[in-house]
Amino acid sequence: MELTSVLVLLHVLRFCYGEMYCLTCFAVVSPRHCKSIRRCDEGQVCYTEQYRSITGETLFNVGCGIASRCSTKQVNPLKQRFLGSKRYVYNKDTTTCTECCSTDACNRNGCGSLDYPQNRGPVCFDCQQTLDPGLCRSVSVCREDGVCQTYMKSEFGDKIFTLACAPNFVCDSFHGQTSTERCNQCCKTDLCNKDSCVTYRGPYGFQAKAESDQGPGILIFKNVTTNVGAGYDPDTGYFTAKRNGLFVFTWSMQSYKESILSVLKVNGEEKGHANTLYQVLANDTVTSYASDTATSFAVLRLISGDNVNIELINGTARKINTIFTGWAQYSTDLETLPAFYIQCPANCFPLMDPTTNNGGAADVENNALVLQDGFYIAFNQVGGKSTIEPVWLDSMWYTQYNYTVGAYGIIRLSTSAIHPCNIYFGYYLEWKFTTLPSAIPLDFKMNCSNRIQEYYPNTTVVFNAPLDGLYGFRVGISATIQDTLVALVVNSLEMIQIKLDGDYRPGSFPSPDNVIASPILQLKQNDEVSLFLLNGNVTSAMFTGWLISEL
Structure with missing residues (x-):
């Protein structure tokens, strides 16, 4: 036995x-x-x-x-x-x-036994010479201001790697510069330098959810559903890019009876924020939901070795809707892929100093976006709340920025000759869908251009994967009952839960609570994706999916 x-x-x-x-x-x-x-x-x-x-x-x-x-x-x-x-x-x-x-x-x-000191640098692989960083068997603990460095040089046809702790300034001038003859890369998380200077050309996509409520500091998303490319580390909360590219990140934070602020950082520098809102007036009138979820985004051009994480500035992030996702947008030519991202502390007019402006996507002088024909994911943040919408845009599309926008971003989705259709829509709108537990019926639509090609009324399988691949989704739910719970399900296996608290204050009409989630899932051909109502009611739902990369 x-x-x-x-x-x-x-x-x-x-x-x-x-x-x-x-x-x-x-x-x-x-x-x-x-x-x-x-x-x-x-x-x-x-x-x-x-x-x-x-x-x-x-x-x-x-x-x-x-x-x-x-x-x-x-x-x-x-x-x-x-x-x-x-x-x-x-x-x-x-x-x-x-x-x-x-x-x-x-x-x-x-x-x-005693752990490493709290005030320290990362633990790094430490080998003077090796032909394969993955075979290094020595480690060192860096000083508090140190980083993990990988240096590669080519000599007599051999690529020789040196892995060590290093001061920050060693990497400042040459960080991310790579060639077949020389490479110098740095990173800041434990054991992060074993894969540096080793080019990874495959797809990236991850989804991780908080396992417990967490207070201020670096948020750790322990519950990992997807981690294609192994870029996300559930022990540290950091995503580390193993190659240069354009990356999209989304994250959601839930609070209860308090306002909280979270920020996305790249190598310690803030690149985006999300905040929930809870207000109580002087007469004790509550003007917002007790439970609130804020979703935000960032479209960033990263270089190999860059570290991305979410940090909570104040309050407590509740585990149920606290999620971190990201993916690398594939392109055969990184320089021409249209992508744009700007943060606007006050307003976005005039358009100045965007964080990302790739492929000539923005005409800064004329305050406009001038784009190639195709499908785009458009991100928009107003008053701490974000929308994420796949849209068809063409070269004639032109926009003037709304001064109320707090952040804005777009990135073009890729298509291929093998699979030119890569975006899928589903809509549901009916007052108080309450059948428990039950799949939420949607009218399913598939777009391959700016015209609807197929229409399936009242289907409960909102998405059927056409091929093995990495997929992104946008799920928007509205509800008027407290503790409404919706699950995203793949082949009867629950992937994430979405919790909502409707506004049911006495003496007023119920006002729906709205939550947006952006799951990233690795699916096999013919996998079926559905939305299930587990508790409460749903007044409306919207489901959107797109192919990130074939696998």
């Missing part, structure tokens, strides 16, 4: 844990002083083993091992030798603690 349990556990772990690095040392005075690291085999976890030597000193062994070695705190060392690493050497010393964990270098403070 015991052997069967171990085999089942290993089978589960093989799917739960992917590539993982663990500190690996023997007879160290504290795990955090271990300077060696290794990539674990499939299904292994990080372990810490505390023991008392024959001289009475407390020492530690750390490394990779199978989870069954941590099934009990008092461990038979002979059994440890049988189940654990072959490098484990049995002796008669007393083992006082064995502990396992399953994230990168998490055994640095196992068995109650």
Whole structure:
């Protein structure tokens, strides 16, 4: 029975844990002083083993091992030798603690030992010379003002990599400059430099949701649904670009009976914000919903090694609608892909100093966008609330900016000869849809140009994936009942929940609450996507999907 349990556990772990690095040392005075690291085999976890030597000193062994070695705190060392690493050497010393964990270098403070200092720089791979950064087995903890650096130079036809901690200024002049002969890249999160200067040309797309309520500071979105390209780190909350490109990020924050402010940062510099609103007048009249969700966006041109994260400035972000998503927009020619993004602290008129203006999308002097024909995702922020709309635009389209806009952005979606149609619409509008639990019926429309091509009335499967790919969605829900709950479902498997609180104050007509979510999902051909009402009512719903990249 015991052997069967171990085999089942290993089978589960093989799917739960992917590539993982663990500190690996023997007879160290504290795990955090271990300077060696290794990539674990499939299904292994990080372990810490505390023991008392024959001289009475407390020492530690750390490394990779199978989870069954941590099934009990008092461990038979002979059994440890049988189940654990072959490098484990049995002796008669007393083992006082064995502990396992399953994230990168998490055994640095196992068995109650001290963690790294709070005021420190990142933990970096540290190798003077290697032909493959992924094989580096040494680490260092940087000073507080340090970064992780990867430097590559070509010599005699060999690409030689140097990985180390470095001061910030070392990367300021040459950060992101890459060629086949030389590369110098820096990053600021733990163990981030193993993939730097190694070109990743595949697609990017991630969706991560908060696992718990969180206060001010860097927000950690632990519950990851999608992570194509492995750019998002659920342990640190950072997305790290592994190549240059145009990236789109959206995030949503939910608050309860307070106003909160969150910002998106790139390498520590603010590039966007989202704020909820809760107001109580002097006579205790509430002028806003108790629960409020704010969604925002950023369209950014990043270089390899850039780090993106969400930081909460004040208040508490509630877990239910707190989500972080992003994707890289594919293009065969990055320089000509139309993309534009501007933040406007007061107003956007006149149009000045955009954060992103790619492919000649904006004519700043004439305060206008002049675009190529095609589908675009258009983002608009007014009063802390954002809209995200796929729209067909042509070269004759011209806009004057509304001075009330707080931020605005667009990016052109890609199409291919194999699959020229890449955008899908679904609409539902009916006062108080209340059937519980039930799929919300929508009128489904598919657009391949500026004309509607197909129409399916009252369908409950709002999207059927035409091919394997990475897809973006925009889901807008309105409700008038408190605690309305809607789920986005793929093949009967729930992906995210959307919570709404309708305005039902006595003496007034109910006013709908509106929430927008922007899921990013990896789908197989013929996967079915639906919206399910789990509680409350829905007064209107809108669903939009688009193909980001074929997989």
